[in-house]
Amino acid sequence: xxxxxxxxxxxxxxxxxxxxxxxxxxxxxxxxxxxxxxxxxxxxxxxxxxxxxxxxxxxxxxxxxxxxxxxxxxxxxxxxxxxxxxxxxxxxxxxxxxxxxxxxxxxxxxxxxxxxxxxxxxxxxxxxxxxxxxxxxxxxxxxxxxxxxxxxxxxxxxxxxxxxxxxxxxxxxxxxxxxxxxxxxxxxxxxxxxxxxxxxxxxxxxxxxxxxxxxxxxxxxxxxxxx
Amino acid sequence: xxxxxxxxxxxxxxxxxxxxxxxxxxxxxxxxxxxxxxxxxxxxxxxxxxxxxxxxxxxxxxxxxxxxxxxxxxxxxxxxxxx
Numbered sequence: 001x002x003x004x005x006x007x008x009x010x011x012x013x014x015x016x017x018x019x020x021x022x023x024x025x026x027x028x029x030x031x032x033x034x035x036x037x038x039x040x041x042x043x044x045x046x047x048x049x050x051x052x053x054x055x056x057x058x059x060x061x062x063x064x065x066x067x068x069x070x071x072x073x074x075x076x077x078x079x080x081x082x083x084x085x086x087x088x089x090x091x092x093x094x095x096x097x098x099x100x101x102x103x104x105x106x107x108x109x110x111x112x113x114x115x116x117x118x119x120x121x122x123x124x125x126x127x128x129x130x131x132x133x134x135x136x137x138x139x140x141x142x143x144x145x146x147x148x149x150x151x152x153x154x155x156x157x158x159x160x161x162x163x164x165x166x167x168x169x170x171x172x173x174x175x176x177x178x179x180x181x182x183x184x185x186x187x188x189x190x191x192x193x194x195x196x197x198x199x200x201x202x203x204x205x206x207x208x209x210x211x212x213x214x215x216x217x218x219x220x221x222x223x224x225x226x227x
Numbered sequence: 228x229x230x231x232x233x234x235x236x237x238x239x240x241x242x243x244x245x246x247x248x249x250x251x252x253x254x255x256x257x258x259x260x261x262x263x264x265x266x267x268x269x270x271x272x273x274x275x276x277x278x279x280x281x282x283x284x285x286x287x288x289x290x291x292x293x294x295x296x297x298x299x300x301x302x303x304x305x306x307x308x309x310x
Contacts, residue, residue: 035260040247044263094265112267120274124284148267162266163290 005107005187006062007201008054011097013046021045028052031070047093054100055089062102063087078159090156096183106190108156110149113183117141125151125166149186150175157190233280233303234296240275241296244268254297262296269293282306 025036028049036048052068059065069083081087089102092111101109117140122131130147137143150170155162157174176199178185189197238252245262258264264272273284273293280303293299 038257038260039263040261041245041263047263115267115271118271118274120277121270124270124273152266161291163288 004198005103007101008058009099010050024049047098050098051091058102074159076161106157108153108188110152111185112145112149114141114145127167127169145184149184153186153188157188230304234300256296
């Protein structure tokens with residue numbers, strides 16, 4: 001698995017039924033359920049559930065690990081697998097979807113839909129050179145989204161707060177972008193040049209129909225629990 | 228403008244991002260872990276705070292200091308005093 005990043009994604013948030021959380025929160029381990037219940041908004045609860053299920057699916061497919069187990073966190077809140085210190089993962093979500101990246105080295109992933117360009121936000125975030133490029137760009141909204149996701153993924157790969165990389169140039173060689181119609185996904189591997197990395201993205205999308213029928217997905221859960 | 232005024236106006240701003248009734252949010256409410264705001268949302272929030280409260284946020288490290296709604300209120304109050 002060295003040098004490979006697998007990305008799992010789900011992008012049909014609009015199709016989730018109103019009972020999705022209620023029907024699926026029970027599939028989470030207790031620590032994740034507690035986190036899910038803290039969220040006030042339904043869509044954040046959904047993201048909390050789906051991101052965990054993506055991780056679980058990825059770990060099973062790549063390593064035959066049935067359950068991720070507990071997370072431990074660094075000082076900036078970056079999660080790690082307590083029971084599998086050699087496996088690294090990262091989540092991101094936005095209105096567009098939810099992604100989970102898995103690798104055997106530190107990684108960061110960020111997904112962001114393109115928002116109308118706000119020079120005030122750019123002023124807080126971007127380096128002088130980036131601000132110049134934005135000013136000259138024919139599509140500053142798209143460029144800013146690319147810059148933002150690069151910074152966010154880089155900070156997440158390093159396990160630090162995103163504010164610590166503001167107003168600095170993001171090392172482009174460490175970040176790879178995937179451009180969607182209205183969003184960007186950025187992947188960063190902190191200590192490896194992206195040219196040396198094989199990215200499988202997105203490797204798998206969770207089947208939406210598996211969320212519609214709690215009974216059917218229960219059967220899949222049983223498959224994942226077998227070693 | 229006292230802190231209760233700041234809280235009221237700030238709640239209105241945060242409502243835009245959360246589409247959530249801020250009437251039941253208290254100062255201890257976590258912006259990220261309860262309201263689900265991302266770093267991008269909080270940055271956008273900061274720029275709108277600058278505009279609404281006529282303050283200038285130059286130190287982006289302040290982002291790390293805003294974990295709860297109460298901390299956001301304190302930030303605005305401190306910056307208003309400074310200016």
